[in-house]
Amino acid sequence: MDKIGSLLARKGRLPLRAIAAYTQLKLPRVREGLVVLIQHNLATWAEAPDGRGLVVFYELSIRAVLYRLRLGDVLQVARDLFDQEGQSIVQHVLLWGNLTPTALQQDCLDWPKLSAKRRSTYMRALQGLIRRRYLTAVQHVDTMTADDRAMVLDAEAQQKLNVLPSAAELARVRRQRLERSEAEYQEGTLVGMKRKIADDGDDEALKVRVGSFDMVEEVDLTMAFRVNLERFTLYLRNRRVVEFVHERTNRSGALVVQSLLGACEDKMRATHEELSPPVGLVQITQQLPKDQHIAQDIDLAAGNGGDSGYDLNNGSSATTQDLVRQFLDVLRADTAGIVFRDDLRGAGQFRVSFVRARQQLFDRLLYAYLNNRFGTLSCRVLRILHDKGRLDDRQLAKLALLPVKDLRRHVHELLAHRFVQLQEIPKTAERTPSTCFYLFFASPAASTDACLALHYQEIANLYARITHERKARTRLIAKTQREDVRLDPSLLSSSDRKGLDRLEKIMDLLEVCILRLDRQVLVIRDI
Structure with a gap:
């Protein structure tokens, strides 16, 4: 599965046979891997006409993969909002990709052994997760990307038109689709919840007044649900x-x-x-x-x-x-x-105003990150470029109170990491380097992309370090997984136990670093 996922991440959309050719895997193995990726909401598919038939293309959702970096925070939020029962439900659904409530009860929670009070607590947590959309029902359209779904809906709307649509009509079709989607969302109708007329035994907190009747919402036990990251x-x-x-x-x-x-x-x-x-x-x-x-x-x-x-x-x-x-x-x-x-x-x-909040949070994070990575002077240079706009090296040196030689070193360092951009201004029509002068400038969008790229690069380095640490202790890890050692940990020597303790501390430190970087990514990308 890792071969298929890494291939789709590098190549983009590919049909089934192309995936099998690149990975050198047999078609049944490729199908199994794609089913697992789709089951865990990491891959999508789309049909495209090819001659007389249809070809199915598969695509990896990079954003869904990156969301997995914050699963620790996700489980903590589930625990804060819905106690230990909510965390347990979210953890099992993440483990299986998507689950029906019936399968969750029978295969994961050991439902027959739970008391009536514990069952009621789990059901309230499940209803709360679904009602607040932290768990969402799995539908057929979920296995397609948002762009593919939009194209299908727009094509269906265009077929209803009697004449060839104009640009204004196409824009109206797209606008109506967005308005209809927004109206359906704001109505609060939840797929996977059923309503019934309330009786005396139902919880008062779950009753909803609909017309002249008291209704109670129940979870549809046959509907599969996934975690809405x-x-x-x-x-x-x-x-x-x-x-x-x-x-x-x-x-x-x-x-x-x-x-x-x-x-x-x-x-x-x-x-x-x-x-x-x-x-x-x-x-x-x-x-x-x-x-x-x-x-x-x-x-x-x-x-x-x-x-x-x-x-x-x-x-x-x-x-x-x-x-x-x-x-x-x-x-x-x-x-x-x-x-x-x-x-x-x-x-x-x-x-x-999330725009103002993002600006304040990102500016503080950006300058703190630059100060830590490149130093105070580079941070000062970027602040001036953000405030003043396009400047040449002498103007920038005057404002930054730095010699031109030192300033060029800091600017070129920022330029190499794409925090600063360069604009060439020709003095004559020849446009030779000797007849041009250069202006440095920094845009918020470029700074965001550069900062995000460095964060992902550091996260990749941390995962590479995790792989290196585990590979260096392959024999020790294999020894701990033996059946006799699992039953009797005293079979491990003192040096083995020290090695395991050291490995555990290193893994904890690396995972904490990844979590901190992902929290900064939240500010950069998701606000």
């Missing part, structure tokens, strides 16, 4: 924004932003949204944890209430809603500009 990434994105607000304000300010994002989390679709959905003041107040007191983190003795409409000096005690309003005013006045009021939707609607 993008949804977990969205939660990690929101948590990173909350941590940033905590650093700029205080604990209660972070709680207010956490409540704002939590109130609209169900309406969020992707991590690259520019703005959060609008949320009212009442919703934010209701979302606050009941055991948290935010009054101790704000000084109510000064100020006149700003434009919030609440007078802080009238001697009355402030309610929770008044306190939340004051915190939102403070966050809106912050220079970071992450929280703002949406005036188009009324005075009580607030939103979070």
Whole structure:
């Protein structure tokens, strides 16, 4: 399977026989490997006409592979939100790729041996994971890429037109497809959940009022589910924004932003949204944890209430809603500009600007990374280029307070790693190097790509180190896997035990480094 995956990562889309020819594997083995990759949501397929028939092309999802770097954070989030039962469910689904609830109960959780209370706890955790879209139902279209699905839907819509479509009609078809997809998502209809009329034995917390009936949502036990890693990434994105607000304000300010994002989390679709959905003041107040007191983190003795409409000096005690309003005013006045009021939707609607949050987080990460890797002077040069735009070496040296010789060394170092770009300006029509002068400049997009490439390069080096450490201790690892040693660990000598302890410490350090780098990748790529 590793041969097939690495081949698809290098070559891109390939048909079945081409994969077999490149890997020199037999067709049954290639089919088995592709089935495993599709089962774990790592590969997709698409049909393309070829003469009289159809050819199936297979493609590896690089993004799905890179998501596997943060499985540790994913399991921790599942534990934080849904306790140990939620973590166990997510872990088993990740292990199998996708599972039906029936298979999860019978093959993974040892369902017959669990008590009725434990079964109820597991079912509540499973329903919570599905309702909040951390587990999503597996459908036929999931094995196709988003672009392929869009092309199929657009082709079906174009066939309904009686005439050859114009460019405006094609744009209208695409716009209608996007609007229909957004409307279906916002309706909150979950595939894999069934509704029935509630009876007296059902949990009150699970009842939903539909018309004149009380309904209860149940999990469809025949539907297969997979882990929605993008949804977990969205939660990690929101948590990173909350941590940033905590650093700029205080604990209660972070709680207010956490409540704002939590109130609209169900309406969020992707991590690259520019703005959060609008949320009212009442919703934010209701979302606050009941055991948290935010009054101790704000000084109510000064100020006149700003434009919030609440007078802080009238001697009355402030309610929770008044306190939340004051915190939102403070966050809106912050220079970071992450929280703002949406005036188009009324005075009580607030939103979070993920664009501003990403800019603040990425700038801080970028300059800290450059300072650590290239030094303070290179960091200063890049800051000047970001602020001033295109400059030649003498102008840049004057602003950076450096000799031209030293400045060129730092600029060329940044140029080699693609943080800085070069523009050639000819003085004459000949465009010879002697008749040109050169301007250095840095763009945010190029800095993002360069920083992301270096992070992935370091992650690849860490995985290469893991492979080297394991290969250097192949004999010791093989010895520990023997049946007699598993039954009686005392058969290992003291030197073997020391070697295992050292290997375990090295593996832990390397995995922690990978996890830290992936958290930085979250800021660079997924916010």
